[in-house]
Amino acid sequence: MTSPNPSSSPIPQRRATRRTDAPPRYVWLHQCLLTDISSGKYPVGSLLPTEEQLGKIYGVSRHTVREATRKLVDSGLITRHPSIGTVVRAIKPAAPYVSALGSLKELMDYTNTTRLEVLGETRVKADELMARDLRCEVGSEWIELQTKRHLAGQDAPISFTKVYLRPEFAGIRAHLHGDHMSIYALLHKLYDQEVESVLQQIEATLMPAEAARLLQLKAGSPALRMLRCYFDKSGRLLSASANHYIADRFQLVTSWNKATPKSFD
Numbered sequence: 001m002t003s004p005n006p007s008s009s010p011i012p013q014r015r016a017t018r019r020t021d022a023p024p025r026y027v028w029l030h031q032c033l034l035t036d037i038s039s040g041k042y043p044v045g046s047l048l049p050t051e052e053q054l055g056k057i058y059g060v061s062r063h064t065v066r067e068a069t070r071k072l073v074d075s076g077l078i079t080r081h082p083s084i085g086t087v088v089r090a091i092k093p094a095a096p097y098v099s100a101l102g103s104l105k106e107l108m109d110y111t112n113t114t115r116l117e118v119l120g121e122t123r124v125k126a127d128e129l130m131a132r133d134l135r136c137e138v139g140s141e142w143i144e145l146q147t148k149r150h151l152a153g154q155d156a157p158i159s160f161t162k163v164y165l166r167p168e169f170a171g172i173r174a175h176l177h178g179d180h181m182s183i184y185a186l187l188h189k190l191y192d193q194e195v196e197s198v199l200q201q202i203e204a205t206l207m208p209a210e211a212a213r214l215l216q217l218k219a220g221s222p223a224l225r226m227l228r229c230y231f232d233k234s235g236r237l238l239s240a241s242a243n244h245y246i247a248d249r250f251q252l253v254t255s256w257n258k259a260t261p262k263s264f265d
Helices: 026-037 049-056 060-074 104-113 128-134 165-174 184-193 208-212
Strands: 078-081 085-088 097-099 114-125 142-153 157-165 195-206 222-231 237-245 250-252
Touching: 026 060, 049 060, 060 078, 078 195, 085 104, 097 114, 104 114, 114 157, 114 165, 128 222, 128 237, 142 165, 157 165, 157 208, 165 184, 184 222, 184 237
Parallel strands: 097 250
Antiparallel strands: 078 085, 114 142, 142 157, 157 237, 195 222, 222 237
C-alpha cells in the first residue's frame, strides 16, 4: 500500500466557505473526499491521511473529519485498520445488492453468488431463547461462526452473519475461504445431507454492537435481520444463519403475478 506523505511539502488547504444556507461541514468534506478519491488523488490501495492531517488539509475539525469519513466507511469506500491506518478500498460507493429470495431456487442462487469471511468461532449450547429462534432442540450444541458476507469478487461486506453448524458438520469450516461453495452445497458434498425445507424470517432491527464494531459502522445503525434455517426431511435443523444486512447495501424485492398462482417452490 502507498501512503501520501504530507510532511514532504506544505499542505494545501481547502477551506469550506460558510453561508447561512450551507450544509454541515461534514457533508461538504464528505463530498470533497468522494471527489478526491474518484479523481485518483487518494488511489485505491493507498492510505488516507490521518484525521489530524485531513483536518489541516481541508481546514476543519477532527470531529468533522470523523463524521465525514464514517460515511465513507459506511459506503465501503474506506476501511480502518488498527496500527495500519485508513485504506482506500473503492472509488465509488458499492451498489446495494438486490435479491428476490421469494423461492428456494432464488435463495440457492443468492447463496451461490455471495461468500463468507470467517472472523471468529465459538461453541454454544442452545438455551430456550436460542432454541425457539433457530427451531432446534434445547441443550443441543452448535458451532457458531461469526462472519462477514460479501458478493463474490467484491470486498465490501453486505452483512454480519452468524452461521450455526452442528458439530458433526465441523468440516465445513475449513472450506469457507476464497471462492467457496455455499453451505447448502457443502452439506450435500461433504456429508450427503439434503436440505428439504428452508424457513426464512425477516425483521427490521438495529445493527448489534458486535457487528457494528466488526463492520466499522456507527453503533445503532439500521439493519435488516434475516434468519434462515435449513431442515432435512425429518424436520431436523441442519444449519442456520442469522444475517444482519447493512441498510444501504441490501434490498429485498419480491413480486407476484396473479396469473401464476404458485409464487414459491
